Amino acid sequence: MSKMNAALPLAGVRVLDLSRVLAGPWCAMVLGDLGAEVIKVEHPTRGDDTRDWGLRVGATETTYFNSVNRNKRSVCLDLQTAEGQQIARDLARQSDVVLQNFKFGGAEKLGLGYEQLREGRDDLIYLSIAGYDRHGPEAARPGYDIVVQGEAGLMAMNGNADQPPLKFGIAAVDLFTGMYSAQAVLAALFERQKTGAGRHIEMALFDCGLMITSYCGLESMKLDSDPPRYGNAHPSIVPYGVFDAQDGPLVIAVGTNRQYERFCREVIERPDLVDDERFRTNIVRAANRDVLVPELKRAIGMHARQVLLERLVGAGIPCGEVLGLHEALTSKRASEAGLVTTYAHPEAGDTHVLAPPYRFDGARLPVRSGPPQLGEGTDDVLRSLLGLSEERLSRLKSEGVV
Template sequence: MSNLDSSLPLAGVRILDLSRVLAGPWCAMVLGDLGAEVIKVEHPKRGDDTRDWGIRVGTTETAYFNSVNRNKRSVCLDLQTAEGQQIARDLARQSDVVIQNFKFGGAEKLGLGYEQLKEGHEDLIYCSISGYDRHGPEAARPGYDVVLQGEAGLMALNGNADQPPLKFGVAAVDLFTGMYSAQAVLAALFQRQETGKGRHVEMALFDCGLMITSYYGLESMLMGEDPPRYGNAHPSIVPYGVFDAQDGPLVIAVGNNGQYERFCREVIERPDLFDDDRYRTNLVRAAHRETLVPELKREIASRPRALLLERLTRAGIPCGEVLGLHRALTSTRASQGGLLTTFEHPEAGSTHVLAPPYRFDGARLPVRSAPPQLGEGTSEVLQSLLGLSAERLSQLKAEGVV
């Protein structure tokens, strides 16, 4: 395809993305960012569900869809038709990796399950993403991020102690599952170089959601109960979190006792808060946070943010402004880093696309193509990969297959 770059790490790898919504498409986009050719299969009329979520961009795209579908081609197939299923199987035979997140058993009903596709294609890497363990009693349960955040204990550890359970601002379980899935696919691709054989990668949202409880999860097991919630504060480090200056919030992360001494002497000019035996080390500070933190908050609130940031920086203490999302995206830091790019759009004029976070040999990996309009690659992909003629494509379009 025209947007391929042979210098990228996954150049020459082809991904057939049969997934939709977030976790599966995120996995495929990560692989596309790294240089793989990604063919996204969508329904001819509806497309991916997320083409109808959030703020519209042109006729067939939304900001939500665009956030997880850069560096892909869109091919429209009605997988409820025998012809559409056969074309998908033909594309799978031309692909290194297949990603799917159909309801349990759905891929098999379409003739697109792992056992069906690997026949004659033993080096196929096939990634199934589901809500729950595909080998357990809940295999058929659908997986939704907000439900999984509740069931994995993430809501219970998020927010302040006096608040009800709170979901993360983004669909964290979906996003982490997509990243974990991409890691597993990369491992399978690496192993295939040695064995010549593919693998069936199986990922569950609940499993990934539980994994990202990380240190909170292990502390909960040691305590035998839920850990307390600290909101923007840290369970073990004081002072650490968001504080209100005279004119706005900032983040202060005092990571060790040396930093704390400089914080007291040089930033808030309260050496007595270091000399006090209750606050000399982090362990005792954490134990006496109820008396210490109100004092720190008063001192911070009495000073302008710019002064505090200047003093904190000079003292070598991690700190930063709390920015709104729009300010963060339009900041000099984001601009200089090339983290947001703009593409021409045939209907909207232009559209913003987030850039991949990866750098190789000092250069950020490029956004090779903007998120696709619905079906923009159907004719080119099916002609170039499967050799379908213009006449056959016209026939399939008239039948509603593509």
């Protein structure tokens, strides 16, 4: 282990990632970013489903796959074979954490369920990710992000009032489930230091999707109905949202009455909107948004974006440009922060990968390895951890087990 790896928070923790697609791999990547050794188990010919999603990078990777699989090793095992299952069990015994998102009962059929793997390993931390509560009537239902976005009310709270239900631009339920799962694993690792005991952590996409309705969810319960949808605007703060300047959109977030006064006097030069009794406080501004917002839009549209941004900054009002995705990724801000980096790909040349968002003691955690080619770590991992001989590896390959 290098000195850099040894200094990482989860150095010395080994994770066996039996999951695929997004929520589980995202969780495993978070743990890998923090320093854990992550062994990703994939089918020898198909690999993870996401190796076929998105834009192709080399022979076995895609942009989708690469977005959730940095800092991992890929080991190919056919888990439908008895020998592949046994190798997976052997790897689990050498691991601190096992994650899986098989269909309900699938892990147990393969001999890779929690009760099966914890025999002789009471300190194992085992994470199961499913679509729905594994103890409820929908335990066997498969979970898909877009379905849960609909069922959890997320589509109903997204977009403008005159639009049909709208999904998020990214798979928000999957990603939040992955983050919640990583938090739970970290908590279990911390607890294990005190008790020496492992845990079976169970996460459901629906549970996490409902949780991220957050304050909108509580407003819905208070109203006993769906709250109104405001698109880019805020339900209770005015002005707040995306506005069009002469030459492009910008975000303006006027959070206090004093900011509103400065905004009207110093930014858009409309002091009359301060003195109007209908707009003096945020509560009445929100109640009269249908009258106020058109006036603000007209005033904002009379100025160039850069002029407005300079005035807004001078007045101490939160603001920013609305950038395209490529603009944001290639911006000076992203570059200076080191958020987008490249790694040397043996087939595709220098390839982009996003860097971990964490900083410890002022330093961003590194991308120790790019997303793995399919099976790149099979021989090395099975030799070093399980002591498999070259003869056995050769036989396993010829039989399609690895």
